[in-house]
Amino acid sequence: MTPPAASDATRGAASARTTWSRPPIFFTTPAARCAFWFLIAAYLFWSSSTLNIDWVRTAQGLPRAGDMLARMVPPDFSRSGLLIRGVVESVQMAFAASFIGMILAIPLGLAAASNLAPRPVYLAARSLIVLSRTFHEVFIAIFFVKIVGFGPLAGLLTLIVASVSFISKMIAEDIENMNMGQIEAIRAIGASFPKLLLYAVQPQGLPR
Amino acid sequence: MLEVTDLVKEYPGGLRALRGVALNVTEPQVVAVIGSSGAGKSTLIRCINRLVEPTSGSVKLGGLELTTLNRSDLRKARSHIGMIFQEYNLVERLTVMENMLSGRLGSVSLWRAFRCNYPPEDVANAFELLDRVGLTGRQDDRADALSGGQRQRVGIARALMQKPNLLLVDEPTASLDPKTSRQIMRLICELAHESGTPALVNIHDVALAQASADRVTALNDGNLIFDGAPGDLTPEVLNDIYGEEDWSATIRKDDDDAENAEPEAPAKQAKPPSRNGTVGK
Numbered sequence: 001m002t003p004p005a006a007s008d009a010t011r012g013a014a015s016a017r018t019t020w021s022r023p024p025i026f027f028t029t030p031a032a033r034c035a036f037w038f039l040i041a042a043y044l045f046w047s048s049s050t051l052n053i054d055w056v057r058t059a060q061g062l063p064r065a066g067d068m069l070a071r072m073v074p075p076d077f078s079r080s081g082l083l084i085r086g087v088v089e090s091v092q093m094a095f096a097a098s099f100i101g102m103i104l105a106i107p108l109g110l111a112a113a114s115n116l117a118p119r120p121v122y123l124a125a126r127s128l129i130v131l132s133r134t135f136h137e138v139f140i141a142i143f144f145v146k147i148v149g150f151g152p153l154a155g156l157l158t159l160i161v162a163s164v165s166f167i168s169k170m171i172a173e174d175i176e177n178m179n180m181g182q183i184e185a186i187r188a189i190g191a192s193f194p195k196l197l198l199y200a201v202q203p204q205g206l207p208r
Numbered sequence: 209m210l211e212v213t214d215l216v217k218e219y220p221g222g223l224r225a226l227r228g229v230a231l232n233v234t235e236p237q238v239v240a241v242i243g244s245s246g247a248g249k250s251t252l253i254r255c256i257n258r259l260v261e262p263t264s265g266s267v268k269l270g271g272l273e274l275t276t277l278n279r280s281d282l283r284k285a286r287s288h289i290g291m292i293f294q295e296y297n298l299v300e301r302l303t304v305m306e307n308m309l310s311g312r313l314g315s316v317s318l319w320r321a322f323r324c325n326y327p328p329e330d331v332a333n334a335f336e337l338l339d340r341v342g343l344t345g346r347q348d349d350r351a352d353a354l355s356g357g358q359r360q361r362v363g364i365a366r367a368l369m370q371k372p373n374l375l376l377v378d379e380p381t382a383s384l385d386p387k388t389s390r391q392i393m394r395l396i397c398e399l400a401h402e403s404g405t406p407a408l409v410n411i412h413d414v415a416l417a418q419a420s421a422d423r424v425t426a427l428n429d430g431n432l433i434f435d436g437a438p439g440d441l442t443p444e445v446l447n448d449i450y451g452e453e454d455w456s457a458t459i460r461k462d463d464d465d466a467e468n469a470e471p472e473a474p475a476k477q478a479k480p481p482s483r484n485g486t487v488g489k
Contacts, residue, residue, distance in 0.1 A: 185297035185363075188257055189370060190287030190314035195321050199310050203301040 093155050101163030108164060109171025115183075116175060116201070129172070132165035171205070178204045209233050209406050210256070210374055215265035217251050217430075225251040227430035228265070236404040238397050240411050240421035240438075244450050247427040249410040253376045256408070257289045258282060269374055287314020290367030290405075292396070294379035296359040300352035304343065304362050307351050308334045311369030330369070337365040341395060357388035361395065368399055375400055375407035382412055389413065393420045414446065414458050 027033040077083070111117045111125035132140075140161050144154040178201065186200040210233040217226040225248040233239055241249050254260035256267050258274065267274045274285055290311075298307045312330045313321055320326065326334075338347060341361040351359060360380060367375060380396060381389035393411075397420050400407040411417045417424055418438040426434035426449040434445055443455040 179297075179300075181293060181295050181297040182299045184259060185291065185293060185366075186299070186310060186313065188259055188286060188289070188291040188376075189311055189366075190283040190285070190289075191310075192283060192318070194318050195313050198318075198322055199302070199306075199313060200299055203299050208301055 089152055093152055093159060097156050097159030098163050101160050102167055104160070104164045105167035105171055108168035109175065110197070110201075112168060112172035113175035115178065115180060125168075125172075129165050129169050132161055133169070137162050174205050175201060209236070209270060210408070211266075211268040212252075212256070213266045213268075215252070215255055215267065216263045217248070217255055217260060218263045225430055226255065226262070226265075229427070229430070229432050231425060231432060231435070233406045233408070236400070236406045237422035238400050238407045238409060238420065240409050240417035240424045241427060242411060242414055242417050242424060242449060243427035245412075248430045249427055250378055252427065253291075253378050253408060253410055256374075256376060257286050257291065283314065287370060288373050290370045290372035290375045292360070292363050292367050292375065292377040292380050294382045296356070296363045296383075298351040298359055298362055298366070300350070302351060303347065304338070304349050304351060304354070305334060305347040307362055308337065308347075308365050308369050311366040314370070334365070334369060337368055340399070341365050356384050357392060360384065360388075360392050364392070364396060364399065368403065371403075372405055375405050375409075377407055377409040379410050379412065381416065389416060390419075397421070414441065418459070 024033075027036060108125055108129065111121050112129055114122050117125065137158055141154060141158040144157045148154050148157070182204065183196065183200045186196050191199060210231070212229060212231040215226050215229040216224070218224050229248075229252060231239075231252075241252065243249050251260055255262040256269075256274065258277075262275055265275070269285065269289070272285065274282070277285055299310065302310070306324065309324070309326050309330060312326055316326060316330075335347070338344060341364055343358060343361055343365075346354070346358070351362060354362065364380075375396070377396060381392050384392060393409075393416055396407065396409065399405075409417075409421065411421075418441055421438055424434070424436060424438050424441060425432055426445070428449055433448055434441075441459060443459065446455045446458070447453070
């Protein structure tokens with residue numbers, strides 16, 4: 001028990017203070033802050049100096065760009081058969097790739113969830129996802145064209161890789177945000193891993 | 209029935225949550241475990257069904273040593289150990305009935321679990337328990353549509369669906385209002401006695417523990433420092449368990465039991481009654 005006089009004194013001292021600023025989060029010293037902004041400026045200067053923008057050629061190119069846009073109007077539908085076939089093929093590819101990608105993404109997503117998978121499996125799955133997200137789709141497309149040749153198959157395979165990496169990351173993150181209490185409860189019942197997926201993971205992931 | 213010997217749990221980082229706990233439950237009784245937050249109550253309960261892996265010591269349930277079981281034998285043993293949680297831990301997007309039937313997961317095949325096709329006797333048992341816990345007709349409601357007290361009733365029913373030979377109960381009332389707390393504790397004790405199941409109940413509310421348990425044990429800093437009848441809890445003992453405090457208002461027989469089965473207001477996420485000034489694990 002503090003004597004009332006003392007607590008009054010502390011309260012008085014505390015209320016005299018009227019300013020407060022949030023403690024720094026990233027840079028705890030002014031020097032670090034200065035260094036950060038200096039590095040940003042240096043990087044911007046360096047990268048813009050390597051761009052080699054030729055303003056004269058840019059100016060010459062502008063009319064050509066305008067010409068190209070003008071020729072788009074009105075659109076030329078004389079080869080509409082080819083157009084429609086191409087569009088339909090693209091949509092087919094997108095559908096098939098999303099479907100196959102979704103199925104392949106489920107096991108990968110489960111393996112990449114840190115709260116379910118053992119550490120080595122988790123790290124392997126995460127590396128795979130990071131690796132496939134690192135490469136641009138065009139890069140992967142070139143790779144598949146080299147393997148299976150030009151055509152819808154190369155496009156399909158590319159889109160599958162793209163959707164697997166994207167969807168599995170989403171699934172993994174969703175699983176990591178699960179309520180672990182529900183997992184614990186189903187585990188305590190003595191459920192095997194597949195039953196755990198069925199009764200605790202799936203209901204929390206899929207809306208219903 | 210339950211025989212815990214010299215149980216030690218040391219968490220990575222050196223925190224010793226249990227320092228050689230010995231506890232025998234030889235008859236079907238409700239054993240309350242009291243003690244301040246961080247005394248090791250939750251760890252003790254979780255070391256029994258190995259949701260937390262004990263560092264050393266022995267846990268025997270019906271003569272079966274649990275600490276050395278392999279994974280599939282452990283699952284088999286767990287399917288006969290019911291557990292009730294502070295946060296209910298129902299699978300919120302599943303219906304009440306699915307939650308209750310999930311108590312049978314240890315005994316049905318994966319395919320039947322997937323099709324939600326449980327044996328008729330399990331379904332009959334579930335409906336019976338639903339009536340018993342006072343939720344008749346609520347089988348198709350989603351678990352997250354229920355109030356706290358109702359969820360805990362489903363949690364109790366799920367544990368009993370396992371036909372358990374031990375109930376582990378972790379702070380069943382800490383998230384409930386005082387009146388619902390009493391109803392829930394009474395339900396747990398009644399059902400444990402009816403089915404002849406011993407129950408280990410972690411609880412913060414000393415008065416409630418005294419009023420409902422057959423036996424009270426106390427943990428302090430990982431050691432079991434009290435084991436006796438509810439009536440033996442004197443202010444001196446409580447001072448040992450929790451530290452110096454005025455206990456005159458805490459130790460008394462509760463006789464406000466005139467509030468039996470009353471309807472509960474839906475969806476009240478009541479904060480724990482902070483009569484002990486402690487919340488959570």
